[in-house]
Amino acid sequence: MAISDSTAQRYTAQDPDVRLMLKVRDDDAGAFEELMRRYQDRLVRLMTHLAGRRDMAEDLAQETFLRVYRSRGRYVPGSKFSTWLYTIAHNVASNALRGLARRREVNLVRRESGEMSGNPIDITALEASGLMPTRQLDKAELREVVKIAVAALNERQRMAVLLNKFEHLSYEEIADVMDLSPSAVKSLLSRARANLRDVLDPYLQQGTKVEVLEETP
Amino acid sequence: MRPYQPTSKAPERLEQIVSYLDGELSAEESLQVEERLAADNEFRQELQSIDRAWSALDQLPLTTVEDRFAKTTLEMVIDTARREVDEQTQAIPVQQRRRSVRIAVLIASAALLSGLVFRFGWQNPNRALLADLPVIQNIEAYSQFQEIEFLRQLNPKQLDDFWSAETDELAAAVHQLTLISSLENRSSWLEGIAAEERVALRAKYNRFRSLPETRQQQLRQLHLKISTAEDAEQLRKTMLQYQRWLNTLPASEQYELRELPAGERAKRVDELLRRQAVNKSLDLTPQELQTFFLAVKPRLDEKKQEILARMSSHDREMYDATSGGRRARYLMFRLLLESRGDAEQLRLLLQDAIPEDKLQAFLNLPPEEKRQRFGIWIWQAAEQENSGRMRSGRRSSQEVSEKELEDYFTEELDAATIERLLALPRDKMQQELKRRYLGGVPREDLEEFIVRDFRPPLGPGPPPRPGEGGRRGAWQRPREFRDGRPGPPDRRPRELPLGFPGPEEDRPPPVERP
Numbered sequence: 001m002a003i004s005d006s007t008a009q010r011y012t013a014q015d016p017d018v019r020l021m022l023k024v025r026d027d028d029a030g031a032f033e034e035l036m037r038r039y040q041d042r043l044v045r046l047m048t049h050l051a052g053r054r055d056m057a058e059d060l061a062q063e064t065f066l067r068v069y070r071s072r073g074r075y076v077p078g079s080k081f082s083t084w085l086y087t088i089a090h091n092v093a094s095n096a097l098r099g100l101a102r103r104r105e106v107n108l109v110r111r112e113s114g115e116m117s118g119n120p121i122d123i124t125a126l127e128a129s130g131l132m133p134t135r136q137l138d139k140a141e142l143r144e145v146v147k148i149a150v151a152a153l154n155e156r157q158r159m160a161v162l163l164n165k166f167e168h169l170s171y172e173e174i175a176d177v178m179d180l181s182p183s184a185v186k187s188l189l190s191r192a193r194a195n196l197r198d199v200l201d202p203y204l205q206q207g208t209k210v211e212v213l214e215e216t217p
Numbered sequence: 218m219r220p221y222q223p224t225s226k227a228p229e230r231l232e233q234i235v236s237y238l239d240g241e242l243s244a245e246e247s248l249q250v251e252e253r254l255a256a257d258n259e260f261r262q263e264l265q266s267i268d269r270a271w272s273a274l275d276q277l278p279l280t281t282v283e284d285r286f287a288k289t290t291l292e293m294v295i296d297t298a299r300r301e302v303d304e305q306t307q308a309i310p311v312q313q314r315r316r317s318v319r320i321a322v323l324i325a326s327a328a329l330l331s332g333l334v335f336r337f338g339w340q341n342p343n344r345a346l347l348a349d350l351p352v353i354q355n356i357e358a359y360s361q362f363q364e365i366e367f368l369r370q371l372n373p374k375q376l377d378d379f380w381s382a383e384t385d386e387l388a389a390a391v392h393q394l395t396l397i398s399s400l401e402n403r404s405s406w407l408e409g410i411a412a413e414e415r416v417a418l419r420a421k422y423n424r425f426r427s428l429p430e431t432r433q434q435q436l437r438q439l440h441l442k443i444s445t446a447e448d449a450e451q452l453r454k455t456m457l458q459y460q461r462w463l464n465t466l467p468a469s470e471q472y473e474l475r476e477l478p479a480g481e482r483a484k485r486v487d488e489l490l491r492r493q494a495v496n497k498s499l500d501l502t503p504q505e506l507q508t509f510f511l512a513v514k515p516r517l518d519e520k521k522q523e524i525l526a527r528m529s530s531h532d533r534e535m536y537d538a539t540s541g542g543r544r545a546r547y548l549m550f551r552l553l554l555e556s557r558g559d560a561e562q563l564r565l566l567l568q569d570a571i572p573e574d575k576l577q578a579f580l581n582l583p584p585e586e587k588r589q590r591f592g593i594w595i596w597q598a599a600e601q602e603n604s605g606r607m608r609s610g611r612r613s614s615q616e617v618s619e620k621e622l623e624d625y626f627t628e629e630l631d632a633a634t635i636e637r638l639l640a641l642p643r644d645k646m647q648q649e650l651k652r653r654y655l656g657g658v659p660r661e662d663l664e665e666f667i668v669r670d671f672r673p674p675l676g677p678g679p680p681p682r683p684g685e686g687g688r689r690g691a692w693q694r695p696r697e698f699r700d701g702r703p704g705p706p707d708r709r710p711r712e713l714p715l716g717f718p719g720p721e722e723d724r725p726p727p728v729e730r731p
Contacts (some may be wrong), residue, residue: 028434030430032294033291034286034291036291037287040286040287040290041279041280041281041282042280042283044280044282044286045277045279045280048280049277058282058286061290062286062289062290062293063280065290065293065294066290066293066294066297069294069297069298070297080713082565083376139276141271142276142277143277143278145273146273146274146276147277149273150269150274150277159579161274164239165271165274166274170241171239186232186235186236186241187228187232189235189239190228190231190232190234190235190236191228191231193231193235193267193270193271194231194267195237196267196270196271196273196274197266197267197269197270199270200269200270200273201266201270204269204270204273205266208377
C-alpha cells in the first residue's frame with residue numbers, strides 16, 4: 001500500500017527512530033548502529049520468548065537487523081519505526097519457527113497440591129513452596145512460573161502479548177505487525193490473557209501448581 | 218488428571234475486561250465497565266485475576282545482550298554490504314541503461330560499509346585505519362574539493378605538462394591509491410610500508426579522526442564516487458596532480474582557491490596553469506641569461522646616471538652605502554618600471570638580449586605578467602653573476618656527499634628556507650638543496666620575490682599552521698605538520714639575501730643593518 005507524503009512526514013516528525021532510519025536509508029552507518037543498540041535488547045527478549053532459546057533468539061534478532069539493513073533503500077515511514085521493525089521480526093520469527101520440527105505443544109494440567117508431576121520446574125516450585133499452599137512465591141520461582149505461562153501460549157498469542165506488554169504497541173499497531181484486524185488482535189489478546197490468568201492465578205492466589213505436560217506428537 | 222480449561226465461556230466479557238485494562242475502550246464503554254465493576258463481584262474478581270496475571274509478567278527478566286552480539290551483527294551487516302558492492306560491481310557492465318542508478322546504489326552500499334567498518338573498528342585503530350585507508354593516506358588531496366565534477370573540469374593536459382618532471386613519483390602515487398582503494402589489498406600494503414611512512418600515516422589518521430563525523434563521511438563519499446566512476450583512474454591522477462600543484466602555490470593563493478566556488482576555481486586553476494606554462498617556456502638558459510645581462514647592462518648604466526642625478530642627498534648616501542649587487546638590481550628594476558607598458562621600448566631593450574621566439578612570447582604577455590617575467594630574468598641574471606663566484610669554490614654535484622648536504626642544511630640555511638625545502642617532495646628537496654649548495658638559482662626565491670614585489674596584494678591568507686621544527690636530519694624527511702598535513706611552502710615576505718625596493722616606490726635600495 002502506497003504511503004502518502006503526509007503520513008511519512010507525520011511519522012518523521014513524531015518518531016526520532018524514523019528519522020534515524022531515514023539516515024540509514026541515506027547510508028549513515030552511525031544511525032544504523034544507533035538503532036541497533038536501541039533495539040537489540042528488546043528484540044532479543046522478544047525472540048527469546050518466541051523461540052524459547054537464547055541462542056536462537058540472538059540469531060533471529062541478527063537476521064531481523066540484517067533485513068532492516070537490506071530493506072533500507074525501500075524504507076518509507078508509514079508507521080512508527082518500532083512497528084516496522086517488529087513486523088520484520090514477526091516475519092523472521094514465523095518463518096524460522098515454521099521451519100523447525102513441529103514445535104512441542106503444551107497442555108496445561110492442574111494438579112492437586114502435593115502431587116509430583118515429575119516436571120523439573122514443578123519440582124522446584126514444590127520444593128520451594130515447602131508444600132505450603134498459601135506461601136508467598138519468591139521472585140525466582142515466580143519468574144519461572146511466568147516463563148512457563150508465556151511459553152504455554154501459542155505463537156500468535158505470545159507475539160501479541162509481548163508486543164502489547166513489553167513494547168507497548170496498541171491493538172492497531174499489533175494488527176499491522178501481525179497482519180490482522182484490530183478486532184482480531186483484541187480477541188487474540190483476550191484469549192492470551194485469560195490463558196495467562198488460568199496458569200498464573202493459582203500460583204498467585206493459592207500456590208496451586210499447574211503442570212506443564214508434553215503432548216506426544 | 219483432568220485437563221484445565223481456560224476461561225472461554227464468556228469471550229465477550231473477557232474482551233471487554235481486557236480492552237478496559239488496556240485502555241482501548243471509549244470513554245462511554247469504560248464508564249459501563251466501571252459501573253459493572255461496582256455492581257458485579259464476580260466481574261470484578263475476574264478483572265482482578267486477569268490484571269494480577271498481567272502484572273506478574275513484569276517478573277520476566279530484562280534481557281541485556283553482550284557486546285559480542287553487536288559485534289557479530291555488525292560483522293554480518295558489513296559482509297552483506299560487501300556482497301552488495303560486489304554484486305553491483307559485477308552488474309554494472311551489463312546494465313548500462315541503469316548505470317547511474319546502479320552506481321548510486323553501489324556508492325551507497327559501499328559508503329555504509331565503509332562507515333560501519335570504521336565505526337566498528339573504533340576500538341581497534343588498525344581496523345579503523347584500514348577502513349578509510351585511501352582517504353586517510355590522501356587526506357590532503359581529498360580535502361581540496363567537494364565534488365568530482367571539479368576534477369573533470371580541470372585540464373589534464375595542463376596538469377600533465379606541469380608535472381612532466383614528476384611522472385614517476387606521480388605514477389607511483391596513483392598506483393598506490395588504486396591499490397589501496399581495494400579492501401583486499403590494504404592489510405598487505407600496510408604491513409609492507411616502512412616505519413617512517415607508518416608514523417606519517419598515523420599522523421594523517423589522527424587528523425582524519427579529529428574531523429567532525431559529517432566531514433569524515435563527506436570524504437568517504439568523495440572517495441567512493443571516484444572509485445566507482447568510469448574514469449576513476451584519470452580522476453585519481455588529476456586529484457593527486459592538483460594537490461601537488463596546489464602545494465607549490467603560496468599559502469594565500471591556496472586559501473583563495475579553496476574559497477572559490479568549484480566552477481570559478483576550475484577557471485582560476487586553468488588561468489594559473491596557463492600562465493605557469495607560458496612562464497616555463499620563457500625560462501632562459503644560463504647562456505641566454507648571460508646574453509640578457511650583457512645586453513641590458515649598457516642601458517642600465519645610462520639609467521644609473523639618470524637616477525643618480527635625480528636622487529636627494531640622503532638617498533644618495535643610502536645608495537652609496539649599499540653593496541654593488543643590490544645597486545645593480547635596483548637600477549635594473551628602475552629600468553623595467555620606466556619601460557612598462559611600452560612595448561616598443563621593451564622590444565628595443567630586449568631585441569638582442571633574448572631569442573626572438575621568447576621575445577615574441579614575452580611581448581604577448583599582459584603588462585602585469587610582463588613585469589613579473591622581466592623581474593625573473595633580472596633576478597636570475599644577477600644570481601648567476603653572483604653564483605659564479607660560489608661555484609668556483611665548490612665541486613660538481615656528483616661530488617657532493619649527503620654529509621656535506623646535511624651540514625649545509627643544518628648549519629647554513631635560515632629557518633624559513635629550511636621550512637620551504639621541507640615542503641618539497643624528498644627527491645625534489647634534495648635536488649634543490651644541491652643546487653643551493655652549489656650556488657644555483659633557487660626558483661622559490663624568485664617566486665617569493667615576485668609575490669612580494671610584483672603582485673597586487675591578496676587577502677589575508679589562512680592562519681599560520683604549526684610546522685615541524687628540527688634541523689639536523691629533518692631535511693631527509695618530507696615536510697609534514699604534526700597532524701599529517703604537508704605544509705605549503707612558506708612564502709611569507711622575509712628579508713631577501715639582497716633586497717629590492719618596491720616597484721612603485723622611487724627609493725634607493727635599503728641599507729643592511731648590522
